[in-house]
Amino acid sequence: MIGRYGQLCTVAYGAGAINSTGETAKELGFKKVMIVTDKQVEALGHSQKAIDSLKKANIETVIFNGVEMDAPDYTVEAGGNMAKKEQVDGIIGIGGGSVLDTAKGIACFAANEISISDMIHHAPMKNPPVRFVLIPTTPGTGSESTFVAVITDTKKHEKVGCFAVPSFSILDPELTLSLPKEITAYTGMDAFSHCIESLTSMQPNPHSDLLAYDAIERSVKWLPVAYKDPNNYEARDNLALASNFAGKSFNDSTVHVGHAIAHSFGAHFHIPHGIGCALVTPVVIELTASKFPEKIKKVGKIMDIEINSEDPVVIGKTVADGLRKFMKSIEVPSCKELGITREEILNCTDYVRNEPLRNFGGVAVTDEMIPELLAKIYDTYQ
Ligand SMILES: [Fe+2]
Incomplete structure (x- = not known):
């Protein structure tokens, strides 16, 4: 029997790694990115560090801070529509598991003409996701190094999802120091x-x-x-x-x-x-x-x-x-x-x-x- 094993994406790792977000985005050729986050992460100042770094690298940013617990489908849809409207060429998710899963869903939704319901129930998608970078602020899901996004179908009360591979991940343990x-x-x-x-x-x-x-x-x-x-x-x-x-x-x-x-x-x-x-x-x-x-x-x-x-x-x-x-x-x-x-x-x-x-x-x-x-x-x- 032939087995298989693999690696997903490169991880920049270490204290203060979030300050290299701009450099990473530049390497990936991003010109305008959407930050996907939630209000708690914003209040802790984590997303601002990434924004400052992106500014230094002359990369334009727009912010979607509407992520909710358990990554409900309607937030993926709202974020995806915003990414389409703003014509971003990169997405950066900063937060816990729900934020990272929502960012993955947004990256898929923004690149395709598909209903949110079809997408999370695994209908075929024509285009690959908008490229995205993930920055976890809680150690748990490991979502920054998986291709799975778990999204909640709020009509059927089911956890479903979609598949998307990150282009890069940034693992900064300092961001987790404040966790209760x-x-x-x-x-x-x-x-x-x-x-x-x-x-x-x-x-x-x-x-x-x-x-x-x-x-x-x-x-x-x-x-x-x-x-x-x-x-x-x-x-x-x-x-x-x-x-x-x-x-x-x-x-x-x-x-x-x-x-x-x-x-x-x-x-x-x-x-x-x-x-x-x-x-x-x-x-x-x-x-x-x-x-x-x-x-x-x-x-x-x-x-x-x-x-x-x-x-x-x-x-x-x-x-x-x-x-x-x-x-x-x-x-x-x-x-x-x-x-x-x-x-x-x-x-x-x-x-x-x-x-x-x-x-x-x-x-x-x-x-x-x-x-x-x-x-x-x-x-x-x-
Ligand atoms: Fe889990």
Whole structure:
């Protein structure tokens, strides 16, 4: 069998990297760019740094600051129409996961005559996206190094999306120094879940595995440090890399049933994506240990969890319990603490059944297994 692995786009990395935005845009030949961001990122002054750098490089800018949580379709449409009207030749997304996904959607919409509904439901697009650069301000989604944009269909209450490859990414850990501790925990657990699902998908490869193990190591060492001390640069630096490597890893492999379930939680309960990912990941570990006992054992070793068995079931349970303990240390709330009942969790069954990602794991998930997995999430993390 012939495998495949790849890289997505070049990443400029380091403290103050955002100040090189103008230089990058010049290299890409941009003349007029649209900054895609939200009001919080603007208030923190992050987008202004990019604008100043673009001005120095004599590149004209227009600003779209209307991004909302979970990248709703109507914001992609509004931003895309603005990009068309302003005739920009480049797009720069600066912000968290929703901003980066919205920027990807805008880049596709601006380059095509297509309805927003057709676009996010994967109708063929005639033209490639307007070229775009992504600058994350939260370490979690790794969206700056993936070709996937998750966009919300607000009429059907579904997470769907489109595909677009960034031309370049700028990873500046300094931008994450101001993040509150709970966002640090949730976004960090999103990255962690990307690693576990990438390792246990139907198509991992040596390259995606390598990136996932490294990202897990950085996450378990530095997430508790950043959680306690948000201004610790070394921790932020390592978590920015962990998020980026985890994104590269699942971009080269895939996420699967964990994200199908996390998406159902987002749609039903409107909780942050990272919390949904955290809640489901121990269950994904238990599920996939039967097929990947050596990989789960290695994850346990990286997490310093003692495993005294060769039995895949015991390996899975031991590592999952170790992760639950880790989640408690960074105060990830349980379903109950979030006000979600066991019955409400089970009501996600149909959503998960219809979520294509559920089929992408290395272990097949039957229809009957879905309510069992959902109940286990509630019962095993209180
Ligand atoms: Fe995710």
